Amino acid sequence: MTAILILSTAPTRAEAERIAEALVAEKLAACVQLSPIDSIYRWEGAIERAPEVRLAIKTRAELAATVEARITALHSYDVPEIVMLPISGGSSAYLDWIVAETE
Secondary structure: OEEEEEEEOOHHHHHHHHHHHHHHHHOOOOOEEEEEEEEEEEEOOEEEEEEEEEEEEEEEEHHHHHHHHHHHHHHOOOOOOOOOOOOOOOOHHHHHHHHHOOO
């Protein structure tokens, strides 16, 4: 089992909570942490600035494609941020908990 961290953003707290609750309820994520952030990015040729909510999603690598599809289905953005990072180490008890909560 390889644990991963998937990062995404949402335009509002309500949308971030809706995505997070769906992922946890469907056992696609063990935990989703939400944090307010400010983003500066280029979109359709213009530099944009917007408040967003970052989702830090803890799951198993085996679920990555399913989590990506679920985020895409629930998201209001045309191109939602979905970045997957391997977790190379950590507390074995915590990593075991991720597995247990996503099986």
